[in-house]
Amino acid sequence: MRSRFLSLITAIGLSLAVLPAQAQVNDRQTNALVEALRQAAPQTGRTDDGLYSEWQVMPGNIGRWSRSCIGRELSPSQFETSPATARSIVACVMRDVLQAEYRNSDDEAIAVRRAAAWWMTGDSSRYNRPETRDYTNRVLSLYQQQIGTATAQQPSTQSTSRSQSTAFDRYMRAGYAATNARDYPTALLYFRRAIDERPNNQYAQQAIQNVERYLQPQ
Template identity: 65%
Template structure:
């Protein structure tokens, strides 16, 4: 198990190096819903070591040296690993920035096949090589990510161009919890903290004791109480 985690960490470092050297960060133009679903799928598929001192941070299990570089590129200020881990909303915003162009590129590489694009992006995240999405242990991981992605996006992961939505008749509705959480994140990005708080509270009503909704509420309350941050801006 430790060997697999070590390979995953090393692969993530390679992936970051590739992203920085090729100008991937920051990114634009990929559907936010799709990218958010991918980022959430990566969180759910992240390996858990069971060791609180494993050197990995946040629900995504990210190695410390990557965090200042990513945050500087995506939000214009360098976060410490501890700051990144303590703020789920900001961490998610940074990872959406990281993965947006990756997913868009893999759409092109897969001929606009959504399922393949997601698996290729997951392989990039894990190993730095998207072409390994269907090879060895990587195949099982990318399939796991795709399964979580489908749960998050509420779509069958059909061939959907990056900047267009699937036909409404083919797009199952997501759960109320998912819709409230997505609406909350969108409100945070608009700095409409009162609306974000309402959405996250409704998500918590749908899933009492949900840790992600609870943490989102805590983060929004902290933003809302900061000087100059009260109300909608």
């Protein structure tokens, strides 16, 4: 048990040591991508198309994403009728996707297109395929309009990007990632470190409660 605990602590230390050195996606970039995805969402013209909110989210994703991002599971109808909550959940999901894609490509425009492909197909490598190229280019164009420049700035060159990624944010994102991977002991350690940073944060408190519930014997 002790060796397992030490291994978890080591893993946390290594992962957090890497995070600050990587390009950090800031709120402005995340919000620009979220709005671009909303504007680019396909409009079926039907109210019974099985997709929810202005982002056209499949119902199977709503419960999982809401549990990870706000600490409670929303039904599709709850997600549909609360645009602000829907936006915050999409932002929570897509911040990590954009961050990961920027790390992989070291190019913001490509990262945005890859994130758009992930949103559309679940596979970011399809960003330049014939069937997705027009969509990912449209998302990039809308993203750039939101940023306010025709040439997206790389996060790694902006000191504000690094400063806006706090230790609390990194602990929470790492905790959510571990939760999604069903690595609940590691998730619990991350969330407890997040609560050390912000003792009264309700999201961290709820995340701890959720993970502790997952860890209870069934």
